[in-house]
Amino acid sequence: MIRFCFQLRPPEELTEKALEYWYFLTDGWYWIEAGEQELFRWTDTTLAAWQTEAEGEICESAPPPARPYADYYVARFWQDLLQCVRQALLPVPDDIAALLWDRGSWEMFLQRSAAWAEEPEDDLSRWERRNEALQWWWWRQLDSGHFTAAPKITLWRQGEQVILDWHHSHNPEFFTASPSGRVVADVSSFRQALLAFDEAFLTQMAVRIVGRSALEKSHAAEAGLLMNALTHPWEEDWAAIRLALEDVRNALGAVQ
Template sequence: MIRFRFTLTPLGRVAPWGHEDRSLHWFGLTDGWYWIELADHELLRYSPDPLRRTDPTPQRPYVDYFLARLWEDLIEMTPAVLEPVPADLLDFVAGDPGVWRSVDSDAASTAAVWWDGHTLDLGYLRQPPRIRAWRTVSDDLDVVTVTWRHDDDGDIRFTAPPSGRVVISCELFLAAVRRFDHELMTAMERRIRALERSGPPNGVHLDLKQLRAEHAERMTWLARGLRRVPRTDWTAVRAGAMELRQGLTVRE
């Protein structure tokens, strides 16, 4: 089981952007908390003690950021995840780049970029876990493997184990992406309608026509993203993977 969960910040508590010229927009209105339910785990749920050190009065124990960022990055990542990984590259896609050789070549760069395309971008967070996913297809199998790893330095901790791996059907993964998109678009539709009735908060610039137009355009993002087919140069990826892993005698 996998589900991308979230709660939006109540509309009256969404902080405008800027100081003198305060404004709001679609991205800013997605302020909230989010996490990922994966099997029996909650990824991106902070442990209580380190959380209190960084935020003495946390409202929720989850990532506190703009939902738009997770949504955009998931749409960007999904086409790469849905492209089946050839059997001879499974060790590479599941491996640790920390053990790669330092190689300066076009093939190595291509392989590294392909590997990174299976990683959910959480670089905007402090000490984030590395969450990755890839698809495996065979005669009687069509699954997505989701892995995570967090190097705990004692400052930021999560409730999930430091590392783990869960295998789910590709159908379930895609359904979870679609559900997240639907739930976020529905929540933002309600938010926009409320603002259209009440008008922008006092002293805050918010172009309601632009907000409505942007929402309509963003509602097409997932469908367009799913139509995007990666043009992977498998020859280059294989050559680069061999260069990066040359000399390794054990599986990472």
């Protein structure tokens, strides 16, 4: 099971300036239910340390959140999902998907290829070759770079299954979720999770902006973006990607 969850901050807790902008009105908390785990949930120990000793060092926002979840604009979470959903719903061919199921080997390939690309400091061609091999993978990652120590989350599809992978590369002890993990959902359930989040978020925002004509125009511009993404499938040149992956893997084999 995959669910995208959020809670908007009560309007009375927002600043006067925030009330003037649609994006700022989305201030709140969000998290992902991935099976029995919650991604973006801080541990009690983290919150306590944040409050008393490490304020500002764990997350870029301060003070510590009033809820144990990512404390930021929910619109950013929503937009980040919109950014990768088309790619996530395009099936990855079985031969390439086989590389992803072996998480350890795939992570090793990512690390070794990065080190290989960095070696000739005055030659960018290796980075270009690596980008050609891996851009499709990066397109499927949910951006969470605005949070320190946030997990790397990737959404990809094989056949009629959508896979959510996560990995905490830094300070996994800050969060309640396992350092790394994977959940699998059928495509229809994943689409329903996206639609449910989209509907709940936009419905609550529609209530929040009643009587603010300028914000109603901004809201109208945002509505329908998910359906537009779902009805315009992404395309990949998998033949070119296979060749690029083979090129980098052969290069790594030559430098062993």
